[in-house]
Amino acid sequence: MKPFRKGEGGPLAQGRLETRIGDKKPLYTDGEAAAEASRCIYCVDAPCIEACPTGIDIPTFIRKIATDNVRGAARTILADNLLGYSCGRSCPVEVLCAGACVYNHWGRPAIEIGRLQRYATETALSRDPALLAKTRKPPTGKRIALVGAGPASLACAGHLALDGHEAVIFEKKSIPGGLNTLGIAPYKLQADDAMAEIQFVLGLGDIELKTGMSVVAGEPSGEGEISADSLLRDYDAVFVGLGLGPDRTLGVPGEEGPGVYGATWLIEQIKTNPEFSLEGVRRPVVVGGGNTAIDIARELAKLGLGEVTMVYRGAAEAMSGYAHEMEGARLDGVRLLERRQPVAIERDGAELRGISVAPVVDGTADAARGETLGCDLVALAIGQARLTDLAKAFDGVDLDERGRVLVDDATCRTGHPRVYAGGDCVNGGKEVVNAAQHGKLAARDITAVLAASS
Amino acid sequence: MADLSVDFCGVRSPNPFWLASAPPTNTGDQVRRAFDAGWGGAVWKTLGNPIVNVSSRFGGVDYGGGRLMGLNNIELITDRPIEENLREMREVKKNYPDNVLVASLMVETYEEWKEIIRRAEDTGCDALELNFGCPHGMCERGMGSAVGSEPKVLREITGWVMEHATTPVIVKLTPNIGDITEPAEAAMAAGAPAVSLINTIKSIIGVDLDTMVPTPQVGGASTNGGYCGPAVKPIALHLLGQVARMPNVVPISGIGGVSNWRDAAEFMALGATTVQVCTAVMHYGFRIVEDMIEGLSDFLDDQGYGSAQELVGRAVPQYKDWGDLDLNHHAVASIDPDKCIGCQLCYVACLDGSHQCIHIPGMSDEEKRARGHVAFPAHVPDRPVTAAGGTPGARVPYVHEEECVGCNLCELVCPVDGCITMVEKRRGPQVDTWADWAGRGEDLRPGSLDATRKARGK
Structure with missing residues (x-):
């Protein structure tokens, strides 16, 4: 959010890989925000408040957007959550506030609470960075x-x-x-x-x-x-x-060496290291079924690195990653290979060639029926x-x-x-x-x- | 932080936000909760002789999927025993000495007025509001708007009240009259130190086409009620402005569709010292006052006002008669090609609803004539729509500036923020009004159609 203090973005250099990825939900214009805010019916004892881990008074901040009291909206948000801006952008609202919106049960699209929260905080703090400091x-x-x-x-x-x-x-x-x-x-x-x-x-x-x-x-x-x-x-x-x-490792042969990265380490490189390159990667594989696994898989897909394959030990329904995120991943071109356990990393000398995976039957990997997926990058998202x-x-x-x-x-x-x-x-x-x-x-x-x- | 408190004919209110005399001020418990929520004052539900109310009482107008653009009611004054009301008023005032408590009154005879003023003032209330506005039920009995629409009667009764009242008297005016300044004049002539307006507008909210009964229906029939809510705000602003620019006007409490801080600020700019709210509270509850206080306070700070009082009447000098508007002011529409999404709503609005000066690129003069154009620009630039979210293949409409009268219609219908703007192109440097023309004896310009044809050289 360039806005808060221009030119004081901190020690981040240009050319980071993440800057090649577009904003999925850009900042609303004033008219878009007013129209969306006006859809909110301003419930009393609203379920969205209950669903917010910080208990933001969501209907009140949304009404304030509708009445063109954007700074008031930001105050309402920040009073309960000082990181309301980043939460507005990063929260899985589908399973939190927006997931609880009364419209869901009514067959209408839930209010875009995250986008409205971003609009209020970004707009108000851009105009008046000292909004809260004054208090x-x-x-x-x-x-x-x-x-x-x-x-x-x-x-x-x-x-x-x-x-x-x-x-x-x-x-x-x-x-x-x-x-x-x-x-x-x-x-x-x-x-x-x-x-x-x-x-x-x-x-x-x-x-x-x-x-x-x-x-x-x-x-x-x-x-x-x-x-x-x-x-x-x-x-x-x-x-x-x-x-x-640090990211946990699989403990399988061949894991040590180039091309195999912990997922959070890899994400950190994509986000902050301008020297980091994924040049030449065409067939990445992500191991894991949580939200970190889905995140890195989507990032690799959005960076245009060919078909991204997610390997998950259990059934798709059992993934701990959110269903709406997995749906987004599929749309980004991520393929899910469920019920597969990595058993070895294949290398040609030091060079990564593939990952051997075995089908999981009744919770046990059947190594005899293993197969090798050719790949040139493995991201391990199996916990930290x-x-x-x-x-x-x-x-x-x-x-x-x-x-x-x-x-x-x-x-x-x-x-x-x-x-x-x-x-x-x-x-x-x-x-x-x-x-x-x-x-x-x-x-x-x-x-x-x-x-x-x- | 701007000072939100205001002085209203000698009564100090912590902020300009009052509840109007209406269902939200029916009981002491409601008024207490309203004061706790932040409301500066409350005008109690009108006291008078005992009445009964019907069921049902309210009807609403929805617009564009939203509820209660307008609300209509056929409820009368309080139907609770007057002793209870007075006791609760006394308790509320005692517990909330800094909030403004106004007693709203409506009775018939001189003796009744004398008596109810004494009893109301005995509660410790800060002011009296005379309900000369209620346009349903009570007016059939010669009270409410029956008084408000007869300036002579209004003046006489206000005179009775002024004889006995020791607290400030606010005369509440009805909009159901040809010229609002007449009852306002009568109230001031009788010595009233303040007026409030508008009361509700006579209305029938709709008709149930299955039963052929207007709504709200009461036992297979209905009656006309009083209309309020956001829909009446423009009407209220006009009447407020009319009164606000009267010479030596007394303080005004503005009423009519005030729903948020911006509405309140507009009412204050047009001359209201306080505003009274009803419908928005009936829709959303007392809680809306937090946004009103915060929004007004921020606005005053932004604009450099030290207090809410400084805002009062700021827009009144700029409210003029038509004859005093500058005829040399001219604006033409400008469409931002980077924002246009190609919906062509401006085109059809101008073609069918205004002056046929917006053109879609790529049409021959023949096609344009068939569509309804009467003037043809030499060149219409062919600009494809490029805006994010634009319709692929659509063209950006073109404004034929020479024909644009600057009516704003295209700007008003355009669904995209800031896409159509009105660019000022003055006809002359000096201000020149119709009143100036009349002063010069030039106010008759016959044969406008002929003149137009001649000007176009045909």
């Missing part, structure tokens, strides 16, 4: 450290700043934003627009972003590292938004490792059996009274909007606790 409370002198600069931490820092606190975000990568800049499918949201939203959040108040800074469990081994202990010592509270770790070991560096913080940080649902507080956590490291990997909600809940509780103690 900031006086400084409290309290300082909060945030680990990771993904959506959960950004939302948390923004709310904390509006409450008058100082927020310091430590991000180990050079590019902030986490999933928003590095992972959202480019036809929904591109990295420079995500960066513009980050600029908006950073402008909400006293927020310092320290990139290239890792928080470590033990003693720091040099510059660029800071210990978890020092955060507890130097700050009034700590928010942990670690996200997820946990990064939550660091969380244990804080006394009292516990993980569940799946490695997720345990928090109180209402406050996102961990077992340590001054340590909070949210986002993927807590929920195991969900949407930006779920992370934004965690950040908001934590900020509210931090403000309440700090106010009570001072």
Whole structure:
């Protein structure tokens, strides 16, 4: 969203592959937005609000668009979700707000809530980037450290700043934003627009972003590292938004070597690395059946890399990826090969030649009936490792059996009274909007606790 | 942040948004909830002698798939015991001292007026509104619009009220009259410190063609009611403007189709100090006031107004009689070829509904004549539609500027934002009005058709 602050898109270079992919749902014109907003019947106790993880008062913001009160619409959205802009573009509205719209049961097209939300936030913040900053409370002198600069931490820092606190975000990568800049499918949201939203959040108040800074469990081994202990010592509270770790691997022969990539790594290259090239790729294969698998498959298809094949172990109906996304993938030219288990990567020397897949019968791969799919790229979208070991560096913080940080649902507080956590490291990997909600809940509780103690 | 509070004939209101005397102000509980939602004031449902109401009471006009472009009602004044109303009014005012509470009154005789004023003012209300506007039911009994449409009677009764009232008196005017300035004049002559307008417009909302009963039907029949809602806003704005430009006009509370902040701002610009809302609340609830407050506040800040009061009447000087409009002002339509989607709605609107000056490329003069054109441009550029979403193969229509009268019709029917704009091409530098022509004795220009033919050299 160029708009927020022109020329301050952050450290993103030109020529990134994602910029070759068009915007699936472009910004509405004023007339289009007014017409769509006027379709909304302004329900009371609306199901769309209930379906929004951040509880945005959707009918009210839509009515405000219809009455030409676009800034008011943006205020309504941002009050509940500071990342309302990126969520408007990246949320799977088909299974959230729009999926709950009363029109669905009525046989009419649901209101385009995501597009209206994008219209309101993008239009209002372009006109008035300081829309919310003006409402900031006086400084409290309290300082909060945030680990990771993904959506959960950004939302948390923004709310904390509006409450008058100082927020310091430590991000180990050079590019902030986490999933928003590095992972959202480019036809929904591109990295420079995500960066513009980050600029908006950073402008909400006293927020310092320290990139290239890792928080470590033990003693720091040099510059660029800071210990978890020092955060507890130097700050009034700590928010942990670690996200997820590296892509998981298959553990099959031939996997190591060129041409086989983790899906989130590959998406990050497509979105942010101008040097990264997929020149010559003609037959990519994606392994997995979740939303990351569908995303990378669609991106490869939209980049024109020939026929993209998705290999999924179970039946199509059992995929964890959204049906509407898979439908879109098919339209983009993605072929789904269901009930197939990769058993080996075939190479000619170092060069990738194909992937051997075996049919899965009753949950078991039948290696004897394996076949080889010729391919020149394999993207593995079979989950991500946990990064939550660091969380244990804080006394009292516990993980569940799946490695997720345990928090109180209402406050996102961990077992340590001054340590909070949210986002993927807590929920195991969900949407930006779920992370934004965690950040908001934590900020509210931090403000309440700090106010009570001072 | 602009100050939204306004002074209305000595009564301070936290914002200009009041509820009109109507079903939403029927009970104390409703008014309390409205004040909690942010409404600045409320005019209580009209008090008077006991009545009964019929069932059903409302009828609506839908437009383009949307509900309640207009609403009609045949409900009368309050049908609750006056003691209950007065008790609840007193309680509300006590609990909401900063909000404006107006008692709406409608009775018949001098003694009744004297009595009800005393009882109403005893609640602590901030002002009285005289209901001389209700155009159904009550007027058949000689009250409501029966008073409002007889300036002499209105003046006399307002005089009675002025004798006894100790709080400001607002005379509510009916639009069901030839010249709104006559009752307004009468109210002011009787000493009323404020007026409000418009009350509802006499209407029959429709006819059920299966039963041959107009709607809303009551036991196989219906009656004329009062029309309100977004559809009446232009009528209300006109009557408001008429009153607002009267000399020494008193403060006005504007009513009639106000549904959002923009409507409210328009009413205020045309002279209303406060606005009263009914239909939009009946449709969507008290909650709409949040958008009204926020939208008006942002608008005032944007425009550099320090307060809502500064907005009042800003557009009144620019509301003029036709004879004072500048005849040298001239505009012609301009179609943006990058935005046109090729629907040709401007073409047919101009051809059948206006001055036949928009042409579709690629037609011979013969074809154009058959279609209905009477003037033929030397060259019509053939521009294919290129806009995103445009119809493949369609052509961008062409405006024959010499023939364009600047009527705006094409701009109004064009479905694309900003595609057709009106470009000013003045006929002369100086302002020249019909009144100027009349002053020079040049206001007769006979034989316009002959003159046109001559001008075209045929």
